[in-house]
Amino acid sequence: MADVVIGLDLGTGGVRAIAVDLQGKPIAQTTRSYPLLTPQPGWTEQNPADWVAASLEALSDLTQKLNGHSATALGLSGQMHGMVPLDADGKVIRAAILWNDQRTGTAVDAIETAIGRQELIQRTGNPAITGFQLPKVVWLQTAEPQAYDRLQQILLPKDYLGYVLTGEAVTEPSDASGTGCLNLARQWDADILNALEIDVGLFPAVVESTAIAGRLKSEIASRTGLPAGLPVVAGGGDNAAAAIGLGISSSHLNRGSLSIGTSGVIFVPCDRPVPDPEGRVHLFCHADGGYHLLGVTLAAGGALRWYKDTFASKLAFTDLMEMAERSLPGARGVLFLPHLAGERSPYLDPDTRGAWVNLSLAHTQADLVRAVLEGVAFSLRTAMEIVSEITPVHQLLATGGGARSNTWLRILADILQAELMAPSSEEGAAYGAAILAMVGVGAHPDLEAAFEILPQDNKVVQPQANPAYEAAFKRYSLLYEALKAVR
Incomplete structure (x- = not known):
């Protein structure tokens, strides 16, 4: 064998x-x-x-x-x-x-x-x-x-x-x-x-x-x-390691990954170590010998799970996604700050907390769910904008449980204004560790050769401009400081 x-x-x-x-x-x-x-x-x-x-x-x-x-x-x-x-x-x-x-x-x-x-x-x-x-x-x-x-x-x-x-x-x-x-x-x-x-x-x-x-x-x-x-x-x-398993390397710039698991992570490779002067996003070494920038929101899928466990325990995640579709882009004015576990990028603030804002008697559960999905996307956009100041990124491979939802994938593409690609198969960090091991024992001469064996068929979601998201993001950007003042 x-x-x-x-x-x-x-x-x-x-x-x-x-x-x-x-x-x-x-x-x-x-x-x-x-x-x-x-x-x-x-x-x-x-x-x-x-x-x-x-x-x-x-x-x-x-x-x-x-x-x-x-x-x-x-x-x-x-x-x-x-x-x-x-x-x-x-x-x-x-x-x-x-x-x-x-x-x-x-x-x-x-x-x-x-x-x-x-x-x-x-x-x-x-x-x-x-x-x-x-x-x-x-x-x-x-x-x-x-x-x-x-x-x-x-x-x-x-x-x-x-x-x-x-x-x-x-x-x-x-x-x-x-x-x-x-x-x-x-x-x-x-x-x-x-x-x-x-x-x-x-x-x-x-x-x-x-x-x-x-x-x-x-x-x-x-x-x-x-x-x-x-x-x-x-x-x-x-x-x-997960990025290696997706073929994301420092020799192929402008392409990164977006992971929506418990946390949300934007991973963008770079060929030289240029940190954000304020340290708002991480700069780490990549496993391929280069470097990468990392923007992290601590509660991404974790925010949706918190909502489900707290307010909708009898519903499946697919039910919540269908419910979010019944709202509108911008969640009819409702904003959600996903700082349920403090926040990394860009605030590095373990004490900040989450909130819904602009609730009225006219709002429904569909608006609340959609606001959670959009709030995570807005949080990731704050990190994405900082990363993009250092190195351009136009395409993200979307992974994690949240990326399996067409609804959330569309929201993320439109708010981040980036092309998202959902891999046909995703094996995660363990798979990337196996690819590194192949190169380590000479089964492939280098990582570029190893990347040739990775599956290439992906579902592509192109971003669409939506004025409702732009207006909502401007209001979202004011929330952190406003809520910090009333802690």
Whole structure:
């Protein structure tokens, strides 16, 4: 039977493993879930032991589905920004603090006092942000000094899993650039860490995303059915890996992606590191050796799910979309601010909150639902406008659950004024990790060659100008500051 590569994506809700043949065809896949811990309001944690158990179960299950196919490599992807602290024996000191944790406001202030916001942006592409890894380390210094005293290694989630699988502690630029202390030259910034009295030696070596990070340990092989010594490729952070799986690279500019999952993400590659001077959108390394800009709204599909769970629990999402069609562009004047979990782009404000505005007795549930869909699109447009000032973007590959709705896809295309393409198949970050693994073991000479095997048939939605959206966006743009004043 033909060879396959495996991609493993360590997400927030669970792990997904996929086997892909060397022509890019998925052969088998499986998922396992694990709990999210919220010990205090605004805190989010997970137990890395749960990640390991779920990942080994998923790999074991996948191996049994290979039907004689031989695995030749494993590529990694995962949720970004999390902190996994290890002691001298490689044991986890405390629960991992996740990307959406908001406890680090004081730590962010301390970092920007020690280094300066503008210098941080010039060095790393980003200001200090509550979700990033570096503020978590500073928080650990002050809030849990006994744990910090035991600290010998700091890893990102997928890199911790790689460490368990291979015994090697490494990272790669696409994930590491979301820590807050990797400079734009793709190395740990010793000046930043020295200013914070953090030992640069706590961080792992940085290798390329297609590099072999290590080889599968024999005890892991026996538990999963995979061959001992299997190459494990460093891979990429979830957004970068998902972009690789869509063929989005720094060598093909003006084309990015739009993901509508729990959060909403605009991903646009660029061939040189030009940060937004105000740090309103992220600048990260891409897994292909280039860079990318990232605009994030924290509650996209999450805002619609909140609406469904709170006000329409007996309705399906398809019912809500049909209901939104009964309203009009501009939701008959209703505006929705989707800041239900704080907001990233462009405000970097963990304390901002959501709202409906302009409600009247004449409005219906259809108007409220449509306002939610439009509010998410308006939020993404604020990020899109900043990205477009740095690098033009005319076409976005639309992915995630929200992009499966023709209604939402049309709203997004018209509000963003960008051509949207919905891929015929979407396998996500695990698939991108598999593509990186193919290049890592030489199945394809480089990523450009690997992109040739990706499916090309897409549904295209062309943007249509709509004065109702333009008028609504002008009013929407005033909401953040107006509501900030009454917090």
